[in-house]
Amino acid sequence: MFIDYAKIRIRAGHGGDGVVSFRREKFIPKGGPDGGDGGRGGSVIAVGDTNANTLLSYRFNKLYKAENGVCGAGSRKTGRSGADIVLTLPLGTEIFEIKEDGSKVKLADVTDHQEQVILAKGGHGGKGNCNFATPTNQAPRHATQGRRTQEIELELVLKLMADVGLVGFPNAGKSTLLSVLSAAHPKIADYEFTTLEPMLGVVQVSEYQHFVMADIPGIIEGAHIGKGLGHQFLRHIQRTSILLYLIDIDSEDPLEAYQTLRSELYLYDSFMDKKPFNIVLSKIDTIPEEEREARIAKVARIFKETTSQKVVAISAVSGVGLDALKFQLYKQIQENL
Ligand SMILES: Nc1nc2c(ncn2[C@@H]2O[C@H](COP(=O)(O)OP(=O)(O)OP(=O)(O)O)[C@@H](O)[C@H]2O)c(=O)[nH]1
Ligand SMILES: [Mg+2]
Known part of the structure; x- marks a missing residue:
C-alpha cells in the first residue's frame, strides 16, 4: 500500500x-x-x-x-x-x-x-x-x-522525487506510456481511474543516461475541488523539473483537454504553471492510417495557433515517436537542472 x-x-x-x-x-x-x-x-x-x-x-x-x-x-x-x-x-x-x-x-x-x-x-x-x-x-x-x-x-x-510528471485525463494512456518507457509495471485498463496511487519508473536513455518518470492518477475538471480523486496526488509531481501533458488524440477536443488540465494544476499550485512542459498526443495508432497524418497535422496546427506550443505524437502500442520523446525529455531535464 x-x-x-x-x-x-x-x-x-x-x-x-x-x-x-x-x-x-x-x-x-x-x-x-x-x-x-x-x-x-x-x-x-x-x-x-x-x-x-x-x-x-x-x-x-x-x-x-x-x-x-x-x-x-x-x-x-x-x-x-x-x-x-x-x-x-x-x-x-x-x-x-x-x-x-x-x-x-x-x-x-x-x-x-x-x-x-x-x-x-x-x-x-x-x-x-x-x-x-x-x-x-x-x-x-x-x-x-x-x-x-x-x-x-x-x-x-x-513528495515523490521524479524528473518528469505525467499529467492527463483518466484513460489517456499515462500508465501504458510509463510501462513501455521503463521497467515499471503499473496497472493498465480501459476504464477511468485505473491508477489509484503514484508510481515511479526509471527511463533509460542510454547506458549512462536515465531519468525518473512519475505516473499519477488521472485528473478531471474540478479536481481542485475534490472531483475524481481530487488533487491529493498532485503533490507528487510538485517537485518534478518538467511536466508531460498526455492527451488522447481521439478526445473530442484535445486543446480543451489540455487547457483544463493546465488550469487544474494552476488552481492547485500556481507554481506548477511555471514548469517547463511537453504536450504529447497519445494513441495515434487508433486513427485509421489513411487519416492519421492529416489528423495529427490538424491538431498540431490548432495547438500552434492557440498556444504556440509544438506537440509530439506517439503510440505506446506501435512504438511510434517513443525514442524521440525520450531524448526530448532527457534534453529538457538537463536544461532545467
Ligand atoms: N490503441 C492504443 N491504446 C492505448 C495506448 N495507450 C494506452 N492505451 C489503452 O488505453 C487504456 C487506458 O490506458 P492506461 O495506460 O491505463 O491509461 P491511464 O492514463 O493510466 O488511465 P488512469 O490510470 O485511469 O488515469 C488501456 O486500455 C490501454 O491499453 C496506445 O498508444 N494505443
Ligand atoms: Mg493509469
Whole structure:
C-alpha cells in the first residue's frame, strides 16, 4: 500500500545520571570521590533510502524511542551510551515538528540516499562527583542529573522525487506510456481511474543516461475541488523539473483537454504553471492510417495557433515517436537542472 502521510512521535534517550561514590578500599582511609558520569542518551535519526517508497510502516502514530543513557558508577565508571534509533524514510520525505500550539516547523527534507538528519539529540550524561573535587572540598557529595528529553510529535509528508510528471485525463494512456518507457509495471485498463496511487519508473536513455518518470492518477475538471480523486496526488509531481501533458488524440477536443488540465494544476499550485512542459498526443495508432497524418497535422496546427506550443505524437502500442520523446525529455531535464 502506498502511504504518503504519517504522524509519529519520537523521543531521544535521557542522559544517564552522574553518581556520588567514594573510594572504599582496605588500608586506604578516606578515599576520594569516584562517582562516574552518566552515558549519553541515544538520538533519533532519519536516513534517506532509495529503496523505500512509502510511509506505510509509520502510519500508526507510533512512538519511536531511543535508548536512555546508563547511570555512572563508582570507580569513575562512565555509564554506557544509549543506542540511537534510525527511521528509514523514502527520498522526498519532508519532516515537520508539530508544536504544542499546533504550528508546524520544517525540520528536514530528506532527498538523498543515505542522507542522515538528527531529529532529536540524546541528552548529555550527568557528571559524577569525581568531577567536583576542589582543594577546599575534597569530598563533594553531589553529582548532576543526565539531561531529560521531551517527546516530539512529527508529521511526515512524502513528495515523490521524479524528473518528469505525467499529467492527463483518466484513460489517456499515462500508465501504458510509463510501462513501455521503463521497467515499471503499473496497472493498465480501459476504464477511468485505473491508477489509484503514484508510481515511479526509471527511463533509460542510454547506458549512462536515465531519468525518473512519475505516473499519477488521472485528473478531471474540478479536481481542485475534490472531483475524481481530487488533487491529493498532485503533490507528487510538485517537485518534478518538467511536466508531460498526455492527451488522447481521439478526445473530442484535445486543446480543451489540455487547457483544463493546465488550469487544474494552476488552481492547485500556481507554481506548477511555471514548469517547463511537453504536450504529447497519445494513441495515434487508433486513427485509421489513411487519416492519421492529416489528423495529427490538424491538431498540431490548432495547438500552434492557440498556444504556440509544438506537440509530439506517439503510440505506446506501435512504438511510434517513443525514442524521440525520450531524448526530448532527457534534453529538457538537463536544461532545467
Ligand atoms: N490503441 C492504443 N491504446 C492505448 C495506448 N495507450 C494506452 N492505451 C489503452 O488505453 C487504456 C487506458 O490506458 P492506461 O495506460 O491505463 O491509461 P491511464 O492514463 O493510466 O488511465 P488512469 O490510470 O485511469 O488515469 C488501456 O486500455 C490501454 O491499453 C496506445 O498508444 N494505443
Ligand atoms: Mg493509469
